[in-house]
Amino acid sequence: MPPASTTLASSTTAPTTAPSPTPRLSSTRINGIADTGTTLLLLPTSVVRAYYQRVSGARYDSSQGGYTFSCSASLPSFSFGVGANTITVPGSFINFAPVDSSGRTCFGGIQDDSGIGFAIFGDVALKAAFVVFNGGTNQLGWATKRL
Numbered sequence: 597m598p599p600a601s602t603t604l605a606s607s608t609t610a611p612t613t614a615p616s617p618t619p620r621l622s623s624t625r626i627n628g629i630a631d632t633g634t635t636l637l638l639l640p641t642s643v644v645r646a647y648y649q650r651v652s653g654a655r656y657d658s659s660q661g662g663y664t665f666s667c668s669a670s671l672p673s674f675s676f677g678v679g680a681n682t683i684t685v686p687g688s689f690i691n692f693a694p695v696d697s698s699g700r701t702c703f704g705g706i707q708d709d710s711g712i713g714f715a716i717f718g719d720v721a722l723k724a725a726f727v728v729f730n731g732g733t734n735q736l737g738w739a740t741k742r743l
Contacts, residue, residue: 626676628715630727630736636692637674637685637720638709647674647706660695660703667694667702674706676721678738685724686743692720 624643644663648654650672654665665671671687685705692705705720728737 626715628709628717630717630722630729632719632722634716634718635705635720636716636718637690637706638712638716638718639706640715641708641710644706644708647672648704651704654704657695662707663704664695664701665704667691667699669702681725681738681740683721683725683738683740684743685721689720689724 624640626640626643628639648656648663648665651663651665651669653669654663656662657664669691671690673684673686674690675682675684677683690705692703695701695703709715724741724743726739726741728739730737
């Protein structure tokens with residue numbers, strides 16, 4: 597059975613300490629799949645660049661193969677729309693893992709989908725929502741959840 601795909605809209609939102617209204621999404625449409633076997637959230641270059649421009653000190657590190665930043669950085673949340681739902685991935689989920697033994701530089705959970713041809717919504721996105729796979733109808737449902 598071919599993977600189910602969906603068209604998604606995305607945006608980044610600033611971190612907040614109190615609940616905020618639903619973020620306003622940009623008009624960027626993203627075709628992608630959800631994959632429990634992929635850890636990261638792989639998105640188009642323009643979306644990834646826009647996100648990391650909001651992270652102080654973030655840079656593309658070719659030796660790591662992706663964006664890195666200080667592990668102490670305060671990361672903004674990332675929101676995307678699926679149908680009428682807006683899913684928000686907290687910044688803490690996007691701080692994937694340290695890349696050095698000192699634990700000072702971390703690898704981002706949002707990275708570029710270059711060369712793939714579609715976005716992949718891996719564990720970074722999946723753990724921020726209730727997601728239901730229906731193999732019988734080849735459908736995928738997303739719903740918000742309190743984090």
